[in-house]
Amino acid sequence: MIAFPNAKINIGLNITERRADGYHNLETIFYPINITDALEIVPANELSFEASGLGIPGQVEDNLCIKGYHLLKADFDLPPVKIHLHKHIPIGAGLGGGSSDAAFFFKLMNKEFSLNLSNEQMRDYVRVLGADCAFFIEGKPVYAFEKGDQFEPVDLDLSVYHLVLVMPPAHVSTAEAYRGVKPQPSERSLKELVSLPVGDWKQYIRNDFETSIFKNHPVIRGVKSALYEAGALYACMSGSGASVFGVFKERPDLSALEKDNQVFYNV
C-alpha cells in the first residue's frame, strides 16, 4: 500500500511563551502544500526500512516511520513490514516532511491492518513523535496553538493564488531556531489576522524565527526579499526555516533564483 505524505507551510508563527516543560507555546497557521514524498508499506517476514531520493540524516532507527512502527507495535499484534520511503520534500526546511511521513505511516498501517483507529487516536499516537505530526493526519488548514499540536480549523483557501516555495542552500535545526527567540505574547491573534485580505498580510503577519535566523543565515533573508521584488503579495519563512514561500497572483519569473536555490512552482 502506498501514500504520498505532503508538506506544510506556516503562515505566520508567533512564539508566545516558554513552557515549564522546556517547550514553547506558539500560534501559527498550518497550510498543506503539494510537495510530497512517497511512502510504501508491504507486509514482510521482517521489519525493514529503505529510502531513496534525498539523503535523510540520522540512523534508520531514528526515522519517524520506524519509531512509529514500534509505538504502534506496543499496542497491537502487528506483523513486520517492509517500508520504502522516497524522499522528495526538502529536509530541515520547516516543511514538516518527517512529521508528515510519520502521520501517513500511521494512516497506511491503520488501513493495511484494519486497526480501526480514529483520526483522534492517530493524532494522539503521533503527537509523541513531534509537535507538528498530528496536523498531517487530516492535513486541512488549521490554526495551531499551545505546543503547535492543538488545532482549530480555519477557513483558508489559497488555490486562486500561485504559491511558490524556495529552498535555499542553508540548514536550520528546529532547536537552533527556538534558542534564538525571545517569546512574547501576540497583540492580535493569527486566527483573526489570517482572515484579512492576503495583500494586508505583509503588514501584520510575521514569523518570529526570522529575526535571529536571518542574522545567522543571510541567504534566507535574500530569498524573501527576492520574492517581494518579484511581486509577491506575501512572503515568509516557513516554520523554523530554511524554506521561504511566496504568494503571487500569477506565476512569477524567478529564473535568477533558480541558479542557487531549489524553486517549486504552484505548490
Ligand SMILES: C[C@@](CO)(OP(=O)(O)O)[C@H](O)COP(=O)(O)OP(=O)(O)OC[C@H]1O[C@@H](n2ccc(N)nc2=O)[C@H](O)[C@@H]1O
Ligand atoms: C517550528 C515548527 C513550527 O511549525 O515546525 P518546523 O519548522 O520544525 O517544521 C514546530 O514547532 C516544530 O515542531 P517539530 O519539528 O515537530 O518539533 P519537535 O520535534 O517536537 O521538537 C524539536 C525541538 O524544538 C523545540 N520546540 C518544539 C516545539 C515547541 N512548541 N517548542 C519547542 O521549544 C524543542 O527544543 C524540541 O526539542
Ligand SMILES: Nc1ncnc2c1ncn2[C@@H]1O[C@H](COP(=O)(O)OP(=O)(O)O)[C@@H](O)[C@H]1O
Ligand atoms: N522520515 C523522515 N524524513 C526526514 N527527516 C526525518 C525523517 N525521520 C526522521 N527525520 C529527522 O528529522 C530531521 C528534520 O526533518 P524534517 O521534518 O524534514 O525537517 P523540518 O522539521 O525542518 O520540517 C532530519 O534531520 C532527520 O534527522
